[in-house]
Amino acid sequence: xxxxxxxxxxxxxxxxxxxxxPLGYEVVEPPEKMEVEETGSTFLENAYLKxxxxxxxxxxxxLADDSGLVVEVLGGYPGVFSSRFYSLEFGGRExxxxxTDEANVRKLLRxxxxxxxxxxxxxxxxVLYFQDRGLFASGECRGEIVDSPRGSGGxxxxxxxxxxxxxxxxxxxxxxxxxxxxxRGRALRKLADLLGRCxx
Ligand code: IMP
Numbered sequence: 001x002x003x004x005x006x007x008x009x010x011x012x013x014x015x016x017x018x019x020x021x022p023l024g025y026e027v028v029e030p031p032e033k034m035e036v037e038e039t040g041s042t043f044l045e046n047a048y049l050k051x052x053x054x055x056x057x058x059x060x061x062x063l064a065d066d067s068g069l070v071v072e073v074l075g076g077y078p079g080v081f082s083s084r085f086y087s088l089e090f091g092g093r094e095x096x097x098x099x100t101d102e103a104n105v106r107k108l109l110r111x112x113x114x115x116x117x118x119x120x121x122x123x124x125x126x127v128l129y130f131q132d133r134g135l136f137a138s139g140e141c142r143g144e145i146v147d148s149p150r151g152s153g154g155x156x157x158x159x160x161x162x163x164x165x166x167x168x169x170x171x172x173x174x175x176x177x178x179x180x181x182x183x184r185g186r187a188l189r190k191l192a193d194l195l196g197r198c199x200x
Pocket of ligand 1: 038065066069082154155
């Protein structure tokens with residue numbers, strides 16, 4: 001089955017290809033960039049909006065991922081605002097020096113300075129939109145936020161997220177190691193399993 005990946009985020013794109021290709025799916029990148037406004041208040045709503053918009057525009061089964069970091073002591077923030085956390089009034093805007101990922105991480109570390117509870121989880125909702133309906137699955141990865149960034153793999157908050165049971169951050173894991181335990185890996189394998197059972 002040919003699946004169009006409804007994202008402009010190169011980190012996500014790489015991971016989705018890496019996870020779905022070995023499961024027998026032909027993963028296709030969008031022929032051109034398309035920004036979809038994420039007006040939903042949940043990961044599921046936003047994933048649905050993106051998958052449907054790409055399907056309607058390009059006419060292929062479209063897969064969207066909406067994901068983020070949920071931090072307990074921040075009341076669930078950055079959550080659905082993970083990609084633009086630095087620019088929110090909540091917690092004070094962070095100046096954009098370098099990449100948006102770096103600014104997001106600086107703000108997160110500032111807000112957690114001196115806090116004992118550093119529990120967090122990554123959450124992903126994936127939606128495959130085709131034949132006028134959306135099929136969805138979700139995945140989580142629990143862990144904690146470390147004091148300073150470590151490692152060069154992955155993207156986003158990976159350098160400050162240490163998965164449960166590991167002494168390395170997500171950015172210090174091999175790509176395949178991340179895929180085995182990541183929120184995205186878990187969600188995509190569940191979705192592939194569902195698809196298999198739908199007999200499509
Ligand atoms: P979205 O494009 O609105 O789903 O934004 C997702 C944002 O959540 C990304 O830009 C990252 O900041 C963060 N995020 C999601 N998944 C990961 C991950 O696997 N590692 C690190 N950060 C992630």
